[in-house]
Amino acid sequence: MKSYIQLLLLATLSLLGCRKTDVEPTCSGSCTIIKGRYVTDDGAKGIAGMPVEVQWKNQPSTYNIIIRRKAATKTDANGYYKLRFFIKDDELQNGYFRLVHTLHSKAYVNDHSIGGAQFDGLTRDTTIINDWLLPRxxxxxxxxxxxxxxxxxxxxxxxxxxxxxxxxxxxxxxxxxxxxxxxxxxxxxxxxxxxxxxxxxxxxxxxxxxxxxxxxxxxxxxxxxxxxxxx
The missing domain is CATH 2.60.40 (Immunoglobulin-like)
Known part of the structure; x- marks a missing residue:
C-alpha cells in the first residue's frame, strides 16, 4: 500500500510539474525558421504526411518542466517541412529548442534513443536547415x-x-x-x-x-x- 501511494504521489508531481502549452500563433515578424526534409532509404525517398513540431523546453527545477509548442506542421508529399516561430525574450536566455516528429508507422527503425534535433542559442530572424534520416x-x-x-x-x-x-x-x-x-x-x-x-x-x-x-x-x-x- 505504501509503495502504491508513493507511485501515485510521483505521478501526481510529474503531471503537475510538466506544463505543455497549445501551439502558438503563426509568427508575423522577426521569425526564426527551421526547415528541411525527412527522408528514408538512404536519403532517396521523402517521408510524406508526418507531423513535425518545434518545442521550447526549460526545466527551472526538478519538478517544474515547461514545454512550449512553438510551431507545428506536416511534411509534404516529398518529405519537406517548414516551421516559422517567434523566440520570446526568456527563450533567448534559457532552455533549448527541439524538433519532435511523430511516426505512426511501425515500418521505421525506432530511434527513441536518438530523439529529434536539438538547438541551443537560437536567435531571431534566423533560418536553420535540418534534414533527418529515418530508415525503414x-x-x-x-x-x-x-x-x-x-x-x-x-x-x-x-x-x-x-x-x-x-x-x-x-x-x-x-x-x-x-x-x-x-x-x-x-x-x-x-x-x-x-x-x-x-x-x-x-x-x-x-x-x-x-x-x-x-x-x-x-x-x-x-x-x-x-x-x-x-x-
Whole structure:
C-alpha cells in the first residue's frame, strides 16, 4: 500500500510539474525558421504526411518542466517541412529548442534513443536547415554457438552500425551502434536499417590477442538476414 501511494504521489508531481502549452500563433515578424526534409532509404525517398513540431523546453527545477509548442506542421508529399516561430525574450536566455516528429508507422527503425534535433542559442530572424534520416526496418538474426571453445578469459561482441538522424553524416564512426556482447550460446534478432549500408563488426579477444572483422551489407525492408558466429 505504501509503495502504491508513493507511485501515485510521483505521478501526481510529474503531471503537475510538466506544463505543455497549445501551439502558438503563426509568427508575423522577426521569425526564426527551421526547415528541411525527412527522408528514408538512404536519403532517396521523402517521408510524406508526418507531423513535425518545434518545442521550447526549460526545466527551472526538478519538478517544474515547461514545454512550449512553438510551431507545428506536416511534411509534404516529398518529405519537406517548414516551421516559422517567434523566440520570446526568456527563450533567448534559457532552455533549448527541439524538433519532435511523430511516426505512426511501425515500418521505421525506432530511434527513441536518438530523439529529434536539438538547438541551443537560437536567435531571431534566423533560418536553420535540418534534414533527418529515418530508415525503414530490416532485421539481423545473430546466432552465436560453440561456447565450449572459448578459453578463459574470453571477450567478444558483434556490433551493427548504420546511419540515422541528422544528415549529411559522412563519418561512419559516429553512426548509430547496437552492440551485442557474447554470453554463452544465444540467438537474438536486431532491428537495423533497410536500403542503406550496415557495418557489421565482430571483435574476439582471447589470451590477450584481439581479432576484429568487418563486413558491410544492405538489406531490403523487412528482410531477415541470419548471421552465424562461433567462439
Amino acid at each position: 526496418k530490416a532485421f539481423i538474426k545473430l546466432e552465436v554457438s560453440n561456447p565450449t571453445q572459448a578459453a578463459s578469459p574470453y571477450y567478444a561482441y558483434t556490433s551493427f552500425n548504420f546511419n540515422i538522424g541528422a544528415i549529411p553524416n559522412p563519418y561512419p564512426e559516429s553512426w548509430y551502434k547496437i552492440v551485442m556482447p557474447w554470453r554463452g550460446a544465444f540467438t537474438t534478432t536486431v532491428e537495423v536499417a533497410a536500403n542503406q549500408p550496415i557495418d557489421i563488426e565482430t571483435l574476439k579477444e582471447k589470451n590477450s590477442i584481439s581479432t576484429r572483422t568487418h563486413d558491410t551489407i544492405r538489406l531490403a525492408p523487412e528482410e531477415v538476414y541470419t548471421l552465424k558466429e562461433s567462439y
